[in-house]
Amino acid sequence: MKGYACTSCGEHHEDLPFAYSAPAPAFWQDGLPDSVLEPExxxxxxxxxxxxxxxxxxxxxxxxxxxxxxxxxxxKDNFFRAEELWDSPERVEEPPYFGWLATELPGYEPGSLNLKTHLHTRPPGERPVIEVESTGHPLAVEQRDGITLVRVQTVAEMLLHP
Incomplete structure (x- = not known):
């Protein structure tokens, strides 16, 4: 899909983004002792x-x-296990790591923070894939059942025009 007519501002936007990313966990604050934020x-x-x-x-x-x-x-154990296997091809054989979603995604009610997840490791150089526990939460439903281009556009408009 090349661009879209924005229902918020009425203008034509050239691209419809299919990805958005949080720069840090929701709990991150600059200046906390014993804290480090790296890209992964x-x-x-x-x-x-x-x-x-x-x-x-x-x-x-x-x-x-x-x-x-x-x-x-x-x-802590899974974090250091992932770090130990960071560059190892064997990391794809790891069982999923249980975790809690630490990103508040916009447009979900109730919010997405602290949803139960499973982190599936991928080959070195690829980010893990996060699976939300299968519940009735709207994010879990979208991951399980899929979304439409209309929903992708709704997210784009919501983030472009907060």
Missing amino acids: RCVIEGQHFFLRGRLVLPVLDADDDFEWGVWVSVS
Whole structure:
């Protein structure tokens, strides 16, 4: 799909984005002691551990999927296990890591923060895929059942015109 007519501002936008990403976990604050934010990993106050991943929603009437770039809180053991296997091809054989969604995605009621997830590791160089626990939450329903291009446009408009 090349561009769209925005229902919020009435203008034609050249591209319809199929991905959005959070730069940090929702709990991140600059200046906290024992805290580090890297592109794929985050530690807050030496006690809270986060990994970045892709929460993929199938788009029923398009060739591409829609992706939320999100952060997931994982246990200390799973964080260090993921770090130990970071460059290893064997990491794809890891069982999924349980986690809590640490990104508040716009447009979901109730909110998405702290939804139960499973983080599926991918080959080195690929971000993990995040699976939301299958519940009646709107995000879980969209991941399970898919969304339409109209929904992708609604998200674009919501983020472009907050």
